[in-house]
Amino acid sequence: MKKNKIIIIISVIILAIILSLVFVKFKTAKPNPLKNWTLKQKVGQLMIVNFNGTEPDYYINKMILERNVGGVILMGANIKDNDQIKTLTNALQYNTTINEKQIPLFISIDQEGGIVTRLQDVEHTAEKDIKTEEQAIKVAKTRGEQLLSLGININLAPVLDFSTDKNSFIYSRTFENNLAETSKLAVATAKGYNQAKIIYVPKHFPGHFNSVIDSHQELPMILESEKEMLNNTKPFQEVINNQDPKIIMTSHTLYPKIDPKYPATLSKKILTDILRKKLKYNGLIMTDDLSMKALTKKYTLEEIAIKALQASNDILLFIGEPEEQVNVYNAIIKAVEDKKISEKEIDEKVIKILELKNQMQE
Numbered sequence: 001m002k003k004n005k006i007i008i009i010i011s012v013i014i015l016a017i018i019l020s021l022v023f024v025k026f027k028t029a030k031p032n033p034l035k036n037w038t039l040k041q042k043v044g045q046l047m048i049v050n051f052n053g054t055e056p057d058y059y060i061n062k063m064i065l066e067r068n069v070g071g072v073i074l075m076g077a078n079i080k081d082n083d084q085i086k087t088l089t090n091a092l093q094y095n096t097t098i099n100e101k102q103i104p105l106f107i108s109i110d111q112e113g114g115i116v117t118r119l120q121d122v123e124h125t126a127e128k129d130i131k132t133e134e135q136a137i138k139v140a141k142t143r144g145e146q147l148l149s150l151g152i153n154i155n156l157a158p159v160l161d162f163s164t165d166k167n168s169f170i171y172s173r174t175f176e177n178n179l180a181e182t183s184k185l186a187v188a189t190a191k192g193y194n195q196a197k198i199i200y201v202p203k204h205f206p207g208h209f210n211s212v213i214d215s216h217q218e219l220p221m222i223l224e225s226e227k228e229m230l231n232n233t234k235p236f237q238e239v240i241n242n243q244d245p246k247i248i249m250t251s252h253t254l255y256p257k258i259d260p261k262y263p264a265t266l267s268k269k270i271l272t273d274i275l276r277k278k279l280k281y282n283g284l285i286m287t288d289d290l291s292m293k294a295l296t297k298k299y300t301l302e303e304i305a306i307k308a309l310q311a312s313n314d315i316l317l318f319i320g321e322p323e324e325q326v327n328v329y330n331a332i333i334k335a336v337e338d339k340k341i342s343e344k345e346i347d348e349k350v351i352k353i354l355e356l357k358n359q360m361q362e
Contacts, residue, residue, distance in 0.1 A: 003294035003312060018179065033354055034255050034347055041101060044068035046090055046309070048106055048286070050319045054080050056091050059322035061284045064105070065094040065330055070353060071106025072316065074152065082121050094114045100251075103359045104357055106156035106199075106315075111143060115172055118163025122146045122293040127185075128160060128169040136188035137195070142240070144196025153360055154199045156249065160235040162290055163204075169220070179234055186235035190243035199360065202285065204288055205252030205275060214220050215294040219263060222255050226274070233279075240281050248275070249285045252294035262311070266304070271312040275289060284352055302331035309341055312349045314349040 014206050027078045034042060044063070048071035051060035063069040072092060078083060088349050089107050095103055109118050109199070114126025123143035124360040147155055162179055163171040175182040188201070193200035206229050211220035224232070239245055258274075259267040265287050275281050290296075299307070305316055318328060335341045 003286060012208065033351060037101070037350075039333055039336060039346070041068040042346050043329060043336070043352050045070040045350045046314065046316055046332065046346070047071075047101065047325070047329065048073055048108060048315055048317045049321075049325050050075055050078075052077055054078060054084055056095065059325075060092070061095055063322075063325065064092070065099050065351060067326075068099060068101055068103065069107060069194075070103075070315065071154070072320065074107065075319070076118065079118055081267070085119070085149035085150045085152070086210075086305050093151065098292050102319045104361065105338060106154050106342070107152050108146070108156055108201075108206055108317075109147065109152050110156045111147060111152075112157040112159055112173060112182060113139070113143070115359050119147075119150075122150070126172075127174055128172065129176065130185055130189070133184055133188035136185045137192040140189045140192025141195045142192075144193045144198035144200070148196065148198050150184060152198075154201060154247070156201045156203060157195065157198065158186065159203055160186050160205075160239065161207035161209065161251070162232045163208065163210055163234060165212075167212050167253045168208065169212055169214045170204075170208040170282045175235075180230070182361075183235045183238040187238050187242050190239045190245060193244075194243055199246050199356070201235055201247045201286060202245050204238055204253075205248050206251065206253070206255070208251055208253055211253065215288070216292050217294075219294040221254045222253050223257065227260065227293070230274070230278075237279055240279055246314065246359075247286050248281060249286045249288055252288055253294050262307070265295065265313070266299075266307040266311050268311045276312060284314040284356065285312055286351075287313050287317050291320045291324070301328050305332055306335045306340060309335075309345070309349075314352060 001198055023035045044067040046327060047069050049069060050073050091351055092105055096102060110116050110119055111122055117124040123146055127137045130139060159173045161170045161174055162182055163174050175185045192346040208220055209222050211221040211222060252263050252265050254263045264270045272284060287308050295304050301324055336343050
């Protein structure tokens with residue numbers, strides 16, 4: 001009898017422990033942030049697009065209000081002066097407040113400094129003119145704070161391609177140093193942007209290196225082995241290891257010794273196997289502009305978008321006409337419906353985007 005009592009007591013204790021663990025797990029389980037989202041609303045968040053004019057036009061308003069687009073990129077045609085930019089970014093963000101999901105936009109710009117400077121009244125020291133880590137931190141912090149004050153929350157910089165040939169397409173936009181010094185300046189620049197609390201986007205992984213071919217016009221071919229490529233991506237690796245970048249941009253470059261078929265932007269071998277797994281990068285991956293001829297000479301825009309998502313990209317940067325933007329958007333939806341991309345993969349990408357947008361507002 002006594003033995004039975006002990007067994008009953010032990011059983012009750014075990015049951016209580018199990019129930020308490022189940023309750024704790026249930027209580028601490030994260031709610032699904034996409035529970036009431038449609039596929040169309042999710043797909044919109046994957047896109048950053050351009051538009052025409054110095055104020056929101058019909059097409060960008062429609063992309064925000066009806067397609068839940070994730071962000072915009074400001075180009076020369078959108079820029080008059082700093083006051084106008086501030087009015088423009090406020091107007092764009094206002095549209096998200098009347099969208100059903102009320103998710104803020106990524107508002108991005110290419111303010112690299114030097115020859116790629118969109119805003120003349122914002123800090124625009126060229127990377128070639130940055131000589132010390134202290135200067136790199138100061139330049140990036142000042143630039144980041146100025147951009148944020150205008151409502152721009154993403155700077156598509158710094159350029160971390162390593163290039164030693166003055167004839168290279170990318171050379172004039174890179175740091176003027178050897179690989180070790182370039183890596184130090186890369187980390188210092190990222191640190192400055194982090195201090196400013198702006199999202200910065202190291203680009204263009206894995207790099208154009210010394211190619212003279214402009215990827216806006218043709219597909220550069222980089223004849224490096226994986227070992228050589230990994231060596232030349234040290235600036236990216238150091239930033240990943242030391243400054244936790246939230247987004248990294250890809251390059252439209254073909255590394256045939258690594259992936260003979262697909263350019264880096266569309267390559268699982270480069271983005272999934274190397275950037276994700278070998279370099280242990282867990283942040284968002286953004287494409288360079290999908291409309292560049294390095295890609296469009298071989299693939300349609302719709303094919304590019306689908307292959308880019310399949311390769312591990314999370315954000316599609318697309319500078320094109322409104323009709324083309326809609327075609328890409330519709331093609332992604334169809335690809336999910338046709339099981340070419342799983343909706344679970346889309347969900348994972350969108351959740352990461354929403355997490356970053358939440359951090360952006362803190």
